[in-house]
Amino acid sequence: MSQTSRSRAAVILAAGKGTRMKSSLPKVMHPVGGRPMVDWSVDLARKAGCAKIVVVCQPSQGLLIEHVASLSGDIQVAFQDPPMGTGHAVRCAADALAGFQGDLVVLYGDSPLVPTDAIEELFASLEEGATVGVLGFDTRDPGLYGRLITSGHGELEAIVEAREATPEQLLVTLCNSGVMAAGADDMFRLLEKVTNDNAKGEYYLTDLVGLARGEGKRCQAVRCGEEDLIGCDSKADLAEAEAIFQARRRREALDGGVTLIAPDTVFFAYDTVIEPDVVIEPNVVFGPGVTVRSGAQIRAFSHLEGAQVGQFASVGPFARLRPGAVLDQAAFVGNFVEVKNVHMAEGAKASHLSYLGDGEIGAGANIGAGTIFCNYDGFFKYRTTIGDGAFIGSNSALVAPVTVGEGAIVGSGSVVTKDVAAGALAVARGRQVEREGWATAFREKMTAKKAETKRG
Structure with a gap:
């Protein structure tokens, strides 16, 4: 992080149950490359210069909570109970970040391969005037991913869910990773305006882009490789x-x-x-x-x-x-x-x-x-x-x-x-003893006994 950069913090979302893992182990505790996925996200935040890190868990995830507590550095745990969407999860970290003045990035505990350079670009987009920066990836098969609708120079106009996209928008191959950055004040202020007026009744982090645009603020899309942004649900x-x-x-x-x-x-x-x-x-x-x-x-x-x-x-x-x-x-x-x-x-x-x-x-x-x-x-x-x-x-x-x-x-x-x-x-072993002819006599005796048994 450059000396002129503002303070940085990270919220790592890790409260997902991971039912598709079919495992008693919390999803983000499953290892990639020999360490739990959540550790990759913590390490990413540190490499990006985040002085404060908050991991959002569920109270029932005892093993995860103990593991996070065992990690060195300024890491706090916030609880989301019950889970009500990504926007709600980030809001659950507000108390842990009370008084923090700087830029905030939202990471995911099940995405172990995100490169540091991509997070640096997100923070750079904020320093260059964007209110919200969103990490996206191009893919040949966008499927049900949310689309990042952009204008020139990567300016982000909207995040559109696939089910709500027009046929023209479905042709867009730049997709939403979920990783987002904004000034902490802006992020929590905009989250207060997010509603759960949707089919799932959840509070979505993606709504921040529309809210910021509605205030006339600029949002920015940052591109990253598709493999870098793989999330592990199974x-x-x-x-x-x-x-x-x-x-x-x-x-x-x-x-x-x-x-x-x-x-x-x-x-x-x-x-x-x-x-x-x-x-x-x-x-x-x-x-x-x-x-x-x-x-x-x-x-x-x-x-x-x-x-x-x-x-x-x-x-x-x-x-x-x-x-x-x-x-x-x-x-x-x-x-x-x-x-x-x-x-x-x-x-x-x-x-x-x-x-x-x-x-x-x-x-x-x-x-x-x-x-x-x-x-x-x-x-x-x-x-x-x-x-x-x-x-x-x-x-x-x-x-x-x-x-x-x-x-x-x-x-x-x-x-x-x-x-x-x-x-x-x-030399610490028993002394060797030899009995001359013993083996020959033993074989003769046992051979005769075996033959007698067969005749009987």
Whole structure:
């Protein structure tokens, strides 16, 4: 936001029941790109410089209310009960914005892909003299969308609902998104004049354009891409929005120097950071909170969330990095290895079939196949520390809290319950016992018994 701009605020409409979602989860809490849709709208408002944000909910949406309260920053909740249209929803935010002097934008909690540039254009239209700015999109199939009727230079003359449009107006392809901006004083003043004299008995935000025009004020239409303005009322809409988001992130990754062997099989989160010269094989999923540094390789069928992967490190195939996993430069996590809240230092390796939870693995240490960090006693979590250059033999269980010192070796099949000194060998398993001829005698005995059973 420029220094000459007026103060900005946002009202995010999120009180819709979302019955078409067929879910107990509030509609705007369904995720796109790994975060709830309402968070996308909150983030959009922040990026557009909105100092105040009000989310309009229903009192029954406890999960949504708790989630909004958990978000950082100046976010307030206003209640709409019962719901009586979009105009009524915005009016419900009036008390939360009492005394605010500046420009106000109305966003929707189920529209996760609206770009910041479009909101900046809306605010710019107000600074250039418009009383109301409306975000619209062109589409080949306008269907039942309301039409934005414009004159030269995008001046908005009216919003006409499809059912009330003339045949000529139905040919208009510029449609209403519902996103609207106006000075806060103008918006709430005009909302006082909105009536519910319509088939649904609701108060419509779109009436503000006609009311402003009736006062001789100018209104402005701002164009945006159709995909940017997708609203998600159903699981099918949600899947479409996810597909749009993923396609964009894949293109961004490719344009940024990332190698995607099979782009359509790789899935990103909203905050995934992948540096140039990373190679990502097919069927990889990135949950929230992942950073992968240049030169790393993420091999096929791996799942990463809340993890940091250093330069030239290798993950997978079939690996899982959970929150708190940190791989330093050239660390190696192989197939069927799960890492959770463990820092693997430079060159550390866990090549296959291991669970590593809560601990530290020193530089150059080697973790053998089948190793388990036994980090949980049913009540609390404990840490395992492996020193630089240590070697953990295959099929070992390290019962935390435990430390294996620098350069130490743990023999295969050991259950380690005590600290191992640096440079020492620890073997913690039963002594091997051999009984000569026992196996031969056992087979002969059992073979005879089986034959006797069959004769009987």
